[in-house]
Amino acid sequence: MKNDNSKVQWVAPPKLGLLGKSYLMLFLHGLVTAMRHLLFHKSITLQSPDERHAIADPVHYRGVHRLNKDEQGRVKCVACFLCATACPAHCIDIVAEESPWPDREKYPKVFNIDELRCIFCGMCEQACPVEAIELTSFYDLTGASREEMIFDKEKLLSVFDQTKDREPMPSKRVISATTGVAAGGQA
Amino acid sequence: MLPIALDALIKIAVVIGGLMTAAAYLVLAERWIAAWIQDREGPNRVGVPLTKIRLFGLGQPLADGVKFIFKAEYTPGHVDKGLYFLAPVMIFASALAVFAVIPFGGLLPGNIFPASWGVSEPINLVIAPRLDVGMIYVFAMGSIAIYGVVLGGWASNNKYSFLGGLRSSAQLIAYELPMGLGILGVVLSAGSLRLDTIMQQQAQTGAWNAFVQPLGMVVFCVAAFAEATRLPFDLPEAEQELIGGYHTEYFGIKLMMYLVGEYLHMITAAFLIVILFFGGWHFWGLTGSSDTVTWTQAILRIIVLNVKVLGMIFFFMVARWSWARFRYDQLMSLAWLVMLPMGMVNIAYVAVWQEYGEQLATQAGLPPQIAMAVCGWAVLVATWFVGASMAPPAGDNRPRRTPLEPSFPMNLEIPEGAGR
Amino acid sequence: MNPSQGVLAVGTVLAAAGLWLLLPRGNERGRMLGGVLVIAALGCYGAQIPAVGDWFAKGMFHAIALVTVVGAVATISFRSPVYCAIWFGLTLSGTAGLFLLAGAEFLAISTIVVYAGAILVTFLFVLMLSEPEGYTTYDRRSWEAMIAAPTGAVLVGILTMTIAASISMAAQTDTTHASLEKSPSAAKNAIAADAVATPTVPPPTISELGAQLFTRYLISVEAAGVLLFAALVGAAALVTQGGVGRSRTAAATSSGPREGAAHAS
Numbered sequence: 001m002k003n004d005n006s007k008v009q010w011v012a013p014p015k016l017g018l019l020g021k022s023y024l025m026l027f028l029h030g031l032v033t034a035m036r037h038l039l040f041h042k043s044i045t046l047q048s049p050d051e052r053h054a055i056a057d058p059v060h061y062r063g064v065h066r067l068n069k070d071e072q073g074r075v076k077c078v079a080c081f082l083c084a085t086a087c088p089a090h091c092i093d094i095v096a097e098e099s100p101w102p103d104r105e106k107y108p109k110v111f112n113i114d115e116l117r118c119i120f121c122g123m124c125e126q127a128c129p130v131e132a133i134e135l136t137s138f139y140d141l142t143g144a145s146r147e148e149m150i151f152d153k154e155k156l157l158s159v160f161d162q163t164k165d166r167e168p169m170p171s172k173r174v175i176s177a178t179t180g181v182a183a184g185g186q187a
Numbered sequence: 188m189l190p191i192a193l194d195a196l197i198k199i200a201v202v203i204g205g206l207m208t209a210a211a212y213l214v215l216a217e218r219w220i221a222a223w224i225q226d227r228e229g230p231n232r233v234g235v236p237l238t239k240i241r242l243f244g245l246g247q248p249l250a251d252g253v254k255f256i257f258k259a260e261y262t263p264g265h266v267d268k269g270l271y272f273l274a275p276v277m278i279f280a281s282a283l284a285v286f287a288v289i290p291f292g293g294l295l296p297g298n299i300f301p302a303s304w305g306v307s308e309p310i311n312l313v314i315a316p317r318l319d320v321g322m323i324y325v326f327a328m329g330s331i332a333i334y335g336v337v338l339g340g341w342a343s344n345n346k347y348s349f350l351g352g353l354r355s356s357a358q359l360i361a362y363e364l365p366m367g368l369g370i371l372g373v374v375l376s377a378g379s380l381r382l383d384t385i386m387q388q389q390a391q392t393g394a395w396n397a398f399v400q401p402l403g404m405v406v407f408c409v410a411a412f413a414e415a416t417r418l419p420f421d422l423p424e425a426e427q428e429l430i431g432g433y434h435t436e437y438f439g440i441k442l443m444m445y446l447v448g449e450y451l452h453m454i455t456a457a458f459l460i461v462i463l464f465f466g467g468w469h470f471w472g473l474t475g476s477s478d479t480v481t482w483t484q485a486i487l488r489i490i491v492l493n494v495k496v497l498g499m500i501f502f503f504m505v506a507r508w509s510w511a512r513f514r515y516d517q518l519m520s521l522a523w524l525v526m527l528p529m530g531m532v533n534i535a536y537v538a539v540w541q542e543y544g545e546q547l548a549t550q551a552g553l554p555p556q557i558a559m560a561v562c563g564w565a566v567l568v569a570t571w572f573v574g575a576s577m578a579p580p581a582g583d584n585r586p587r588r589t590p591l592e593p594s595f596p597m598n599l600e601i602p603e604g605a606g607r
Numbered sequence: 608m609n610p611s612q613g614v615l616a617v618g619t620v621l622a623a624a625g626l627w628l629l630l631p632r633g634n635e636r637g638r639m640l641g642g643v644l645v646i647a648a649l650g651c652y653g654a655q656i657p658a659v660g661d662w663f664a665k666g667m668f669h670a671i672a673l674v675t676v677v678g679a680v681a682t683i684s685f686r687s688p689v690y691c692a693i694w695f696g697l698t699l700s701g702t703a704g705l706f707l708l709a710g711a712e713f714l715a716i717s718t719i720v721v722y723a724g725a726i727l728v729t730f731l732f733v734l735m736l737s738e739p740e741g742y743t744t745y746d747r748r749s750w751e752a753m754i755a756a757p758t759g760a761v762l763v764g765i766l767t768m769t770i771a772a773s774i775s776m777a778a779q780t781d782t783t784h785a786s787l788e789k790s791p792s793a794a795k796n797a798i799a800a801d802a803v804a805t806p807t808v809p810p811p812t813i814s815e816l817g818a819q820l821f822t823r824y825l826i827s828v829e830a831a832g833v834l835l836f837a838a839l840v841g842a843a844a845l846v847t848q849g850g851v852g853r854s855r856t857a858a859a860t861s862s863g864p865r866e867g868a869a870h871a872s
Binding site: 018021022023024026027030031033034035037038041042043044045047 | 220223224225226227228505506508509510511571572575576
């Protein structure tokens, strides 16, 4: 290492007085701090399965995915593969088929998301042109096997049914005039 | 023959049963204390199995033990098989064997065996009451425990384990010296190596050694913390740097032997500190101080001793979260440059006091114990500050590359704005 | 020569041959044969154990003695020096146990503290750091049979002579044993059994030992102290020399003391 580098800043430790060298103040300070926390402790633990985390903004939380439905109960996805392309973890697997409905060309016959591979970055949500895929505020997802954690189309649609009231789709949201935060509830 | 053997067997059963239960529940207590100090809750879920009753988490030790025992047992392929199995056994066995000479109470009066067995003397609440070299025996077993650490670290064939083993063997050997010096003062004033005699002496004078030999107490406490490898001296395992040190490669029942062995070391250290420096079973006006006891006194003595020991263990647990771990060179300089000279000063002080001070105090009309306490604290304060000014144990944070040259450039020009 | 002496002599010869084969230089088959021979020799000795006295104390004595002997054989016959050191530790523990049985508490405990606790740990430390496989010449040299065997034989001979002399002295002074007239070996056995069977309840040995050390053996204590002090000064001198040399070379090779400071900042 070059010692004459002018960018290197040399830092000297502060000189200690006799009291500082004697370790007594450190001793007392450490002990008093520990005892203060022990005697007057105020737990900040959340008793997890019994209590739930209060999610400040469920609309923007990035949890389990859902596939949105339109007013007629059909899946909104048009199988454009933009989400699968955007996904950095390659966890979205779509098989497209010709659509039975006149308003679009394709629809997803298979739509699988491997929730174990997903890194919950939300890029699929941003890539989607028809607001079909979204991340919900479900955060505690568990399963007994890897297969169980690959969510198929029906499961993703059922997540929508569970969360549509709490977290409306972007086009149904009301922006609160006072806070600027999207509030839950139907328009 | 038979009553003696039975007597010993009953004591062994009581001590081992008590110790294992105590170790299990002390783990729980330590987790609680750690959690409370860190503003958490601690284990509070495990209660009665198969029900929803939680009992504040009192079932946690049982669950932990079951988990340890039923873990899959396999041997890593790269270890030295024989030593890998031997190491935890050695540390566990030696940690248990220490309790052969550690009293867990005073005396029990009279005869609880049938009269035909011919035992009439009071029963001494220590497994090996006739061993004359109790204190040295504790040392011997403590030095055997080093094998467990060194061999475990070496046999694991893992660099973190090896570093942990090296560190701990150096640390344990270094701190055995101040520990011995701290004890010598007590042995000198009691005139015996037997722990029960040492307690008896403190009870009879009424002045605990912590009051009359505070310097010895400080030296011994620091050394006992280091010997038990508890924070702030837990360099051998140092989770943050060595991922557990010498027991990195261990799991299941073998890891449990290591952990319980460490807990036993802490309990031993607490017992020794209490017995040597805090009067053992003695408490003024409560337990009496004579050789003959009534049943009330005997039970009170057991309670007083164990309450003191629990208090000391509580101090061990709080100390864990009070001070940061020492760096390795600070640890060594604390042992060799601070604690060793202080221990020697303590011995010299006690010897001089035994020879001259007591007479002088009596001639001057002072109560000798109070005079000795005053002198002892004066010696402690003086030695501490002289030691601090000569060899700062904690303040010197400069990197030191060789022992002789100051590696930090003392004449360095500090540029403008440095240290902001 | 009566039969029991003959058996003992055969046992000694077997033990010597077995140990020779067990030394870590031959092939596996030879070492197995050596192991068998040593076991046979131990059997020969065991057959001569007199069956008198308190079975409990005698059993303790023989069990600990067996552990000690097996540990000693293993100490010299293992290939890895680390294992040798561990077996040596077992031998030391066995020795301490024998001392304890004989009532010498202080000697027993200090054997463990000094040898097993301090010296052997330091030894292990060095072995693990330097050459755990034992391929260095200074490790091999002690296994040279031509050097090791005569040294061992001389040591054992001296010890045996000393023990025999003390036993015959004890036999002359002790006239209570009727078995004395029968045969020397029986007398030896009887006295050995007697020594084992009546473990002396120790008086306060520590204070007695201290008094002896500082009155009768004061010169020896002082001489040992001077020796240790000289060793300490020598060690300190060696370390200081090494430290100065190292720091000088470090200063010459590296760019000087500021390097350390750069790490600090």
